[in-house]
Amino acid sequence: MAFRIADTQAFISSMTFEEKASLLSGKDFWYTKAIPRLGIESWMMTDGPHGMRKQATSAEKVGLLESVPATCFPTGAGLASTWNPELIGEMGRAMGVEARSEGVRVLLGPAVNIKRSPLCGRNFEYLSEDPFLAGEIAKAHIRGIQSVGVGTSIKHFAVNNQEKFRMAVDAIVDERTLREIYLPAFERAITDAKPWTVMCAYNKVNGTYCSENGKLLTEILRDEWGYEGVLVTDWTACDDRVEGLLAGQDLEMPGNGGINDRAVVEAVKAGRISEADVDRAVGRLLALHERVMAMDDQPRIAFDHASHHELARRVAGESAILLKNARKTLPLSPHKKIALIGAFAERPRYQGSGSSHIQPTKISTLLDALKAQYPDLTYARGYRLETGEVDEALQAEAVRAAREADVAIVCAGLTDIYESEGFDRVHLKLPVSHDALIEAVAAARPETVVVLSNGAPVEMPWISKVPAVLEAYLGGQAGGLAVADILTGKTNPSGKLAESFPLRLEDTPCFLNFPGSRERVEYREGVFVGYRHYDSVKEAVLFPFGHGLSYATFEYADLIVAGSLDDSGSVTASVTVTNVSHIAGKETVQFYVSPKSNEVPRPEQELKGFAKVSLDPGESTRVSVTLDSRGFSWYDADHASWRISPGAYEIRASASSRDVRLIAEIQTRGTPLPRRAWSRTDTVSDILRYSEFKNVASEVLTFIRGKFAGSAEPGTAEDLMNEAMFLEMPLRALGQFGGPEGDALLARILATLNA
Numbered sequence: 001m002a003f004r005i006a007d008t009q010a011f012i013s014s015m016t017f018e019e020k021a022s023l024l025s026g027k028d029f030w031y032t033k034a035i036p037r038l039g040i041e042s043w044m045m046t047d048g049p050h051g052m053r054k055q056a057t058s059a060e061k062v063g064l065l066e067s068v069p070a071t072c073f074p075t076g077a078g079l080a081s082t083w084n085p086e087l088i089g090e091m092g093r094a095m096g097v098e099a100r101s102e103g104v105r106v107l108l109g110p111a112v113n114i115k116r117s118p119l120c121g122r123n124f125e126y127l128s129e130d131p132f133l134a135g136e137i138a139k140a141h142i143r144g145i146q147s148v149g150v151g152t153s154i155k156h157f158a159v160n161n162q163e164k165f166r167m168a169v170d171a172i173v174d175e176r177t178l179r180e181i182y183l184p185a186f187e188r189a190i191t192d193a194k195p196w197t198v199m200c201a202y203n204k205v206n207g208t209y210c211s212e213n214g215k216l217l218t219e220i221l222r223d224e225w226g227y228e229g230v231l232v233t234d235w236t237a238c239d240d241r242v243e244g245l246l247a248g249q250d251l252e253m254p255g256n257g258g259i260n261d262r263a264v265v266e267a268v269k270a271g272r273i274s275e276a277d278v279d280r281a282v283g284r285l286l287a288l289h290e291r292v293m294a295m296d297d298q299p300r301i302a303f304d305h306a307s308h309h310e311l312a313r314r315v316a317g318e319s320a321i322l323l324k325n326a327r328k329t330l331p332l333s334p335h336k337k338i339a340l341i342g343a344f345a346e347r348p349r350y351q352g353s354g355s356s357h358i359q360p361t362k363i364s365t366l367l368d369a370l371k372a373q374y375p376d377l378t379y380a381r382g383y384r385l386e387t388g389e390v391d392e393a394l395q396a397e398a399v400r401a402a403r404e405a406d407v408a409i410v411c412a413g414l415t416d417i418y419e420s421e422g423f424d425r426v427h428l429k430l431p432v433s434h435d436a437l438i439e440a441v442a443a444a445r446p447e448t449v450v451v452l453s454n455g456a457p458v459e460m461p462w463i464s465k466v467p468a469v470l471e472a473y474l475g476g477q478a479g480g481l482a483v484a485d486i487l488t489g490k491t492n493p494s495g496k497l498a499e500s501f502p503l504r505l506e507d508t509p510c511f512l513n514f515p516g517s518r519e520r521v522e523y524r525e526g527v528f529v530g531y532r533h534y535d536s537v538k539e540a541v542l543f544p545f546g547h548g549l550s551y552a553t554f555e556y557a558d559l560i561v562a563g564s565l566d567d568s569g570s571v572t573a574s575v576t577v578t579n580v581s582h583i584a585g586k587e588t589v590q591f592y593v594s595p596k597s598n599e600v601p602r603p604e605q606e607l608k609g610f611a612k613v614s615l616d617p618g619e620s621t622r623v624s625v626t627l628d629s630r631g632f633s634w635y636d637a638d639h640a641s642w643r644i645s646p647g648a649y650e651i652r653a654s655a656s657s658r659d660v661r662l663i664a665e666i667q668t669r670g671t672p673l674p675r676r677a678w679s680r681t682d683t684v685s686d687i688l689r690y691s692e693f694k695n696v697a698s699e700v701l702t703f704i705r706g707k708f709a710g711s712a713e714p715g716t717a718e719d720l721m722n723e724a725m726f727l728e729m730p731l732r733a734l735g736q737f738g739g740p741e742g743d744a745l746l747a748r749i750l751a752t753l754n755a
């Protein structure tokens with residue numbers, strides 16, 4: 001029954017202290033506690049990011065595999081590869097409808113942690129290595145689910161980028177990196193889409209558990225981002241309940257058998273916390289309670305699983321990425337004889353293991369989907385799913401089938417034991433049997449197409465030997481249909497990578513600092529994550545961020561950047577895209593910002609806008625995005641603020657991070673520098689950053705040059721050394737070089753600067 005509170009303060013005052021404390025933790029694994037006297041009912045929240053995992057058995061039982069059937073959509077890796085927020089919104093709505101039909105009031109997702117290393121076991125659930133893309137996809141997902149009155153829980157806040165020691169490890173990350181890389185996806189989604197709840201991560205950040213990290217949970221989340229919803233812990237992430245409460249934690253999940261409820265009561269009695277600290281959390285929980293119970297007033301939304309299966313097929317169709325298509329091997333022509341190879345064709349890997357594991361409503365296999373169109377197709381298993389070792393007989397059978405066909409399609413990838421929640425991968429290799437099978441089949445049949453099912457990048461030692469590769473990720477329950485649609489040309493592929501595929505594990509930016517030790521993992525690569533690293537150091541990659549082919553060809557023209565960052569705080573970049581081929585298709589135009597000045601080390605370029613468009617043959621459209629000031633800023637930790645350095649910026653309209661089509665340049669005066677106190681240890685180059693003090697700087701330079709006049713021939717090494725020294729020496733050297741006269745000048749300019 002719906003629940004409404006007319007006056008929250010009065011309501012809280014009517015509660016006993018024990019009642020308040022009891023609301024601060026769950027009843028069991030999935031339910032909140034009821035207080036019948038006050039009309040507060042217990043309600044359910046459940047996983048997860050790409051479907052609803054409502055446990056069918058008793059809530060006390062932690063069974064991952066026994067849940068109510070629900071549509072299993074592609075996992076996060078695929079969702080971000082669609083670059084299609086509208087479609088993800090539609091999917092979110094469908095997930096919300098299913099949750100509502102089962103009385104689930106909050107779905108625990110989306111999961112937006114940044115893919116710092118391709119090894120993270122949970123990358124299949126996460127969206128991207130890029131915070132902008134992750135934020136945009138998460139926003140759409142949250143809005144979709146919440147549009148039907150079901151809440152979300154964006155997770156895992158924050159800096160949870162590995163599974164190794166995830167419940168204990170201390171992620172040591174500098175402030176600038178935190179702000180530029182690990183927080184923005186949360187920030188964007190939380191401020192724009194307002195998820196009803198936020199789930200804190202298990203790990204520590206810079207010495208403090210996320211669950212009791214006041215800087216994250218209160219200063220940033222609430223004070224800076226203005227978040228008013230409920231902060232729920234990841235399951236058992238609560239360490240010290242009282243510290244957590246003080247830091248801004250509202251709901252501890254799952255239940256704690258009453259231990260922590262008593263700890264809270266005791267802490268108030270002992271004066272360690274005040275009743276107001278408890279009331280703050282209770283107020284937020286009551287507001288959430290009103291929201292979730294409103295579901296009971298709403299009519300049931302009719303849906304059928306068949307239409308959601310079709311939606312899952314569409315999402316999977318936009319998730320899959322055509323990585324390579326030499327000699328136009330794809331799409332398959334209708335009259336070819338096909339050998340379909342690999343056990344995944346029959347027993348697909350379509351989702352990952354762990355808390356996100358959905359009980360699907362049905363599963364479409366690639367074998368069935370292709371057989372419907374190619375009845376004389378031959379199928380060979382190729383490998384056993386239970387082991388990574390080569391099965392010679394199965395492999396030989398597959399090679400025979402390939403030899404007798406016109407085209408071989410090899411389904412390969414990672415089996416469950418290779419990637420999962422709870423542990424990280426240790427290498428980027430496919431099972432030995434999969435690599436060997438691809439090599440053997442490609443040797444027998446040059447027209448070999450590889451279809452990959454995996455949640456994160458893999459090495460492809462055979463890449464030069466096969467003409468076509470389709471990265472299907474973990475495509476959800478309708479993934480088989482979607483892959484068949486792409487192979488046969490019914491769907492024109494339009495997915496683009498939301499992460500870089502490195503050539504070797506050793507190339508990854510955090511290679512030497514992942515996963516760290518039991519105690520700590522240091523984020524020494526700083527902001528240089530994914531393509532931010534590869535592009536800055538000009539490292540070759542297997543496939544770059546943003547890459548994905550289409551059967552159509554798109555041309556870009558007339559990039560125009562309008563407006564002024566200095567006058568209005570944003571610019572609009574627009575470009576004309578034309579489909580110059582004979583088939584309809586979708587293109588994602590990516591806008592990267594590349595700073596030309598280097599006040600601090602910055603990535604070569606960063607994604608700051610994108611737009612996906614659908615174009616008929618010959619059709620053109622104008623695509624435009626707004627690039628706001630944040631798109632040009634870096635986080636200045638010294639002044640705790642976002643800053644735009646003055647100078648030139650390139651805006652690149654690109655088909656991938658490495659396929660830059662058009663470049664425009666803008667200039668900006670940059671953010672005025674904050675006032676500061678000047679001292680004897682500042683330098684002329686510090687003064688030169690403040691245009692209003694140009695005269696002061698030149699007075700100092702003239703004075704010093706005068707003292708050194710004639711000591712060096714212009715253009716010699718000595719002259720260059722002097723000039724560099726004049727710019728960078730502490731001002732106190734004025735006295736040391738210039739005696740009393742220099743000292744007087746020093747006193748005068750410090751007075752001017754500090755006036």
Ligand code: BGC
Binds near residue numbers: 108234235355
């Ligand atoms: C996971 C969360 C999940 C929760 C409930 C935790 O172990 O980290 O993502 O929502 O369990 O299943």
